[in-house]
Amino acid sequence: MHTLDSLGHRLSSYLEPQQIHRVKRAYFYAEQAHEGQMRRSGEAYITHPLAVANILAGMHMDHQSLMAAMLHDVIEDTGIPKEALSEQFGETVAELVDGVSKLTQFEFESQAQKQAENFQKMAMAMAKDIRVILVKLADRLHNMRTLGALKPEKKRRIAKETLEIYAPIAQRLGMNNIRLELEDRGFAAMYPFRSSRLRAALKVARGNRTELVENIQSAIESRLERENIHALVIGREKHLFSIYQKMRQKKKSFKEIMDVYAFRIIVEDVDTCYRVLGAVHNLYKPVITEFKDYIAIPKANGYQSLHTVLVGMHGVPIEVQIRTKEMDEMANSGIAAHWLYKSDSDDAPTGSHARARQWVQGLLEMQQNAGSSLEFIENVKIDLFPDEVYVFTPKGKIVELPAGATAVDFAYNVHTDVGHRCVACRINDRLAPLSQPLQSGQKVKIITSPGAQPNPNWLNFVTSGKARSSIRHFLKSQRHHQSIELGKRMLGRALQNYQLDIDKLTEEQLDKLTTGTNTPSMDALLEDIGLGNRIAVAVAKILAPESTEEGGTTNIYSPLMIDSTDGLMISFARCCRPIPGDPIVGHISAGKGLVIHQETCRNLADLSDQPEKISQVNWAPTVTGEFPVDIRVEVESERGIIATLATRISEMGANIEQIHVDERDAHNSVINLSIGVHNRIHLANIIRRLKTIHAVIRITRSKN
Template structure:
């Protein structure tokens, strides 16, 4: 199955149903009444639609009922009651007729054999597209449940990005399935609940559907951890009496304060959900008593100016907690949420958390993007266009365009679905950008434009130069400096926070890797041609065109670029390819040059033109062996490994020698570029005294040697007199590494310092 939990459909009534004709007739009549009652309740909720639209919805109901005839849920109810319930939830958001029709038919294509053309013919292309976007990918074959899930989720999100009604119907579907999950086999509870918490809850939050967000959290919590849920429920019930007294006192005092200023407000007690209480206890290591002492109050004002006046009224009533005031009216959250927040110390030291907003803001806070339909005739549309996550929905399409792999797409979007909180930062022109907490300068650059991110060279925060991995804070002003020759670096993937930045960086690196692999393949082919006695063949010559035409035939229609990529990745051996070409070249009148051949024999085939440079700005793309981690200055050997391309090892690396032997077809002569760029990772082995401060002393020496530590591996046992520590560090070259080891050997805490190289397994 895909992303949607099974609606527990069976083609016959579930076990235990009556078997006699009279009982079956009675059950059928009972089901008919049940279905009619459900539809009547749903239809009453459609008073906001025009008569013609209500008739279309009624026709869709008749179609869906026929399609699901004879199907039942595990609860024993006729299956049609599920689509009706989903459509009723959508009606509470005042969705239009096509969305309601799609809600009634959302399982028809999947479970009943109805095709898209049938739906388009009877109810229009708009409805057919919505239903198609809601349908899982069960007809396709995937290697695993995870791949199926990723592909289904990808399809759903892309449909959602094009038409947000898809996800609103999907959330209604998930809500009703979670409400009835208890009738499903218990073995499915955990998987479906985790999926709900990981994906659907944060989507509801992202779209501002606060009521749906809270309900899905509670339902998932109750089925994922039934015992914990029950225990917390009983604990909350026990303190409700005491809270009621305190609630009445706080509301009375706040109400009197606003009456004094002749302000009309509506006071609503905001109860904490059980899941939020549970997460606070886990994440902040708080006791239940501490969490349950927090009192939440929502204050609904008539005008925006009243909200700001109301903060003053509250702060005169109760003492505010320093640093807790937040203005989400001037700076709305990405999902369109607007309110003023403040924390205060109430009676008997109780924490009082207050949210102040207008009536329209309150509707948006509860229904988010669905407020677009609730207020179609009001003045909400302009605000929604800017605030209700249109930017996030568009970013989904950009991430999809940059990501070929469905699992990568799912992971990138999950990052954006779980922003703990947001930070608000400014451009030099005082435009505000909202980013997830933990976002860096690079995330900011990509949020402005992909071109800015791709060419970022430096940055300033509040006028001070900073590194690209700097984490941004609220109110930072960020200026990005770009350069035409600047390119994304693989290391950025380790610290960027947003899915947009991650997908853009990965896409650029992939394109760059493809270009470099083609260039490497071309170098290797030219080298193989020279070894075989042929000189350079002009790329625009008739002969070159003939050669590539025949190569394409030999390799199943592959293009020139694909063949060069295969050579660069080691899937094709350039020498073998040239051997295949030999006869063709001779037929074309091109024979090996005796002078070139004699030069190859005299030099052993290792003249400078045949040697590949690595480690430089314009060098061939390579992977450095993790077993020996070579650095500039080391004697090195290259191996063309199938599927991995050019792999470089130290010449004395026993692991590489055993793994690849001395196969001349994959061994390549390589040397370090004249001017190696950046720094290179290598591994050192330290033996330290098992004494307090030994590691700190070694770390100071490493820092003073201008070396960065990337990773430290330490043993778990701590009773030995000496400790063996393995460190991955960044150095410029062999000279820099030897200077580091020399400095470490002088340290009092260091008994031995050496370079690490893995041994070949016997």
């Protein structure tokens, strides 16, 4: 059992006496606050905060973190307010405790939404002070060690959350020791049967392997001695959960995974790491494709090491990791090693700490862009499980991305604006598609264009959370701006009926509009009109002078001009496929904005009883873009006729989007084509050109 004295003894090795005194004060305060409270296991509640503080002491955390560990359940469980803690122990400690308390609400909620919102709070608290998450991880670790007393379904829920969120966070912060224990305990609670079967198999396998492990180890040690290299060689044991994951992901049997022998070699300095590498490559043949240098290019969480795989005697694969003592400490404690090595004078964040900061900043940015907490947690989960690829910018800077990332992910990683304006990319100086997955070591150059915008199709292939959240955020705000723009044009036309100019409305008239429609602001009203949720004519009537109230429907105003296919809130009906030159009308559809139909479209007949939803529109003289149109071509069946049609259409500068063939009989076929044209004249020229093919019997434009 941990006692306060044993903790004090541990702390005396690295903290000042008055700091230890403050930690003890926090303990006595918590003991009083939790008096009479028991844990499920029957122990006094104070044993839990003390155990959490002990875990943090093992990481050499500072006294404020230890005080927060002692007090982390006080706000939540005893009703003592944050202000009281702030008075007693200072603002910083109170903030830490508050940050950790906010995260504890996870425990009792199973709904995804609630969990996601709490995770958002965690991102905010971590951004203020990264120590919040370290206290939370220590708290979770002790909870996992004492899961025994809980009901099975609660055990499973806590274990699932541990494996999905807390273990990956520990890994992201480079805290390997904590991650391994969280994973193994989470695995045992989530899948007790699988875990016990694997554990038994592992015990047997280890017994059989002992001799071979010792032989390989002594061979490596004697080779290093010959080279005059002082090193510590340790046989590395695979832990349970990683064996289970490898079996599932790589579809390998237990035996295949256990056939690999793993060693870690720890040396004094970086130069020696590379000398050891040469020595082991001389001892056993290396597998060329399996060498990774994480010393020159550290992982995203600050992990550094040389990895190589050798082929030993009888073809046994041997995995070797070579690193210095500091790197080993860093690999096991990650961001906590920052406190281990930190002297009071030096407060600048170092390697892993700076990386953790950067990651948390990224989380904050994602949180601002996300529409909902569930979308945010989805993006974070993508980022928590990265098998990284490392690529280079044209200037040689290294960028880390999750496996499967594309040039679009790279562009957003460089800067959100680069992502938004990206139009093409060069991979190793060759033009490549934006959707091509990147490989480690490639050089990526993004080509941007000032007027470019994100393409909604990118969401089908981007893998990083930042790219996904930035694209979604842009599309949402673009839809918002375009709805407002269209709403303004439509309301402006409706107001012309009453000789009013939308740009010259007085404050009083604007207020009359917003109160009359019960909307919070003019922008919200315009967006509603643009989205088709309100009728512009009805809104304009609010400002109608009494005298014109009756005769106010004489549509004397000019029609709305349609000038491109690109407006998000103006769409073209699929039933009749209007193209520039066709007589058209607009139909206001809720949520979709303005839908353009041909005047002769049959579907408009159904809307004749809602004249207020029909809007007068015209093609702008400058209209541009490609408009899809369907044509029906009856031909005599002969070989190569489709190729001939396609060639003629592309010669006329049109795109074929779809071809569908119906065979009427052995002699004649009907070919339905969907092609992109600029206007009616362009379509007429194409039809004239196709009629010159001798096999063509008749061509018509399909309607409805």
